[in-house]
Each structure stands twice: as C-alpha cells, then as structure tokens.
Amino acid sequence: MLRILATPKDLAIAAAEHFVARSREAVEQRGSFTVALSGGSTPKLLFELLADPNQPFRDQIPWSNIHFFWSDERHVPPDHPDSNYRMASEAMLSRVPVAEKNVHRVPSENPDAEKAAREYEQTLIETTHQSLPQLDLILLGLGPDGHTASLFPGTDVLHETKRLVAAPWVEKFQSYRITMTLPLLNNGASVVFLVSGAEKTKIVKEVLEGPEKYPAQAVKPTHGELLWMLDKAAWSHG
Numbered sequence: 001m002l003r004i005l006a007t008p009k010d011l012a013i014a015a016a017e018h019f020v021a022r023s024r025e026a027v028e029q030r031g032s033f034t035v036a037l038s039g040g041s042t043p044k045l046l047f048e049l050l051a052d053p054n055q056p057f058r059d060q061i062p063w064s065n066i067h068f069f070w071s072d073e074r075h076v077p078p079d080h081p082d083s084n085y086r087m088a089s090e091a092m093l094s095r096v097p098v099a100e101k102n103v104h105r106v107p108s109e110n111p112d113a114e115k116a117a118r119e120y121e122q123t124l125i126e127t128t129h130q131s132l133p134q135l136d137l138i139l140l141g142l143g144p145d146g147h148t149a150s151l152f153p154g155t156d157v158l159h160e161t162k163r164l165v166a167a168p169w170v171e172k173f174q175s176y177r178i179t180m181t182l183p184l185l186n187n188g189a190s191v192v193f194l195v196s197g198a199e200k201t202k203i204v205k206e207v208l209e210g211p212e213k214y215p216a217q218a219v220k221p222t223h224g225e226l227l228w229m230l231d232k233a234a235w236s237h238g
C-alpha cells in the first residue's frame with residue numbers, strides 16, 4: 001500500500017497514528033509490542049511526535065509493554081553522533097516511560113561487528129521466543145542508492161537466507177554496519193517505509209515502478225503488510 005502525505009509533518013503524523021494503532025492492537029492481543037526502529041534522519045520527526053506531551057499520541061501508547069529494536073545500526077558506540085540508537089534515545093526513548101530492559105539496542109560498541117550481530121540475533125530470539133521472530137512493526141528508510149536498513153546494493157548480505165542479523169562491510173563508508181536481514185524483515189507483521197524529500201524522488205520512482213534491482217525492492221513481507229509512506233516531495237508525480 002502507498003500513502004502520499006502533503007508534508008514531512010503530515011508524514012510523521014500518519015506514521016505516528018500507525019504506530020499507536022499497531023502498538024495498542026499488539027498489546028491487547030499479546031500483551032506486548034515489538035518494533036524495529038529505522039535509522040537515518042527521516043524517522044526523527046516521528047520519534048519526537050510520539051514523545052511530545054502536547055501531541056495526542058504519547059498518552060495512547062502502552063510504552064511499558066513495548067520492546068524496541070533497531071532495523072540497523074552503524075558500527076559506533078551508543079553515544080556517537082552517528083548512532084541510530086542515540087538519535088532515537090534523544091528524540092523519544094529518554095522522554096517516555098519505556099522499561100529500560102525492553103530497549104534492545106545493537107551492542108555496536110563491540111569492535112567485532114560480527115560478534116555484535118550474532119549477539120543481537122540472540123537477543124531477538126530470546127526476547128521474542130521465536131527462532132524466526134515476527135516483529136509487530138518494522139520501520140525502514142530508503143537511501144538514494146536504493147538501500148534500506150544496511151542492505152546496500154551489490155553486497156553479499158542481500159543473499160543471506162539463514163542469519164537474522166548480519167555485519168556487512170560497506171565499502172563506501174569504509175565501515176561495517178549491523179543490519180537485520182531480508183529473512184527477518186520479510187517476516188514482519190507490518191513493514192513500513194518512511195521516505196521524505198525531493199532528493200528521494202528518482203529512487204522512489206525506480207523502486208516502486210521500475211524493474212527489480214534495488215535492495216528495498218527485496219522487502220516483500222511473506223505474511224505481513226507492506227506500507228510505503230511518502231511525503232509529496234519524495235513522490236512528486238505532479
């Protein structure tokens with residue numbers, strides 16, 4: 001499903017409404033809600049809205065029943081400016097009544113990225129009690145090169161069929177990343193791409209309308225819903 005929202009704020013509001021609905025539904029049905037947060041800059045506005053006491057979302061969210069994970073993380077310590085955990089913590093998690101034990105950040109301070117990935121895989125399995133976890137909500141972004149999470153074009157991790165979390169080397173960043181793999185992403189109950197800004201127009205068109213060649217196009221939930229939430233600038237089909 002595709003939703004086009006007029007502005008970045010409207011995009012964040014629509015995403016917040018989806019987060020509230022999915023979190024309440026999961027807690028009512030199963031007592032807990034598992035969500036993977038995306039990184040980069042686009043989700044920041046959403047996180048701030050969810051935590052804002054002057055907005056209608058914060059008080060509707062069962063914060064203490066939510067398990068937070070990350071779709072991917074940079075190979076940096078949690079206090080590093082590039083840390084996806086740090087961004088989410090400053091924008092939201094440090095401002096809402098989450099149970100600290102339910103905030104499952106990637107142990108990305110581990111100099112051995114592979115070890116960090118394997119540890120995170122264990123955390124996912126132990127927390128969900130599932131060998132192939134079905135996360136209730138997975139947030140993803142889209143890079144101008146068609147990458148999502150840290151699944152970059154031309155990297156071997158795209159062909160991973162067993163691991164849930166991997167530590168690919170990303171040449172252009174001369175760094176490892178820790179990322180959820182396609183088997184885990186495609187097992188999500190609700191997988192949502194949040195995409196904002198005119199710089200994404202070209203890749204959005206190619207990913208949504210073009211031949212399959214980008215990592216983001218390999219995100220096809222087996223049982224769950226796939227939702228593309230874009231702002232008008234990212235869509236701009238006139």
Ligand code: 6PG
Pocket residue numbers: 038039040041042043071072073074084140141142143147148149150
């Ligand atoms: C990351 C992300 C990455 C991101 C896209 C879009 O760690 O960088 O998880 O996949 O979602 O690069 O980033 P922007 O939202 O900043 O455009």
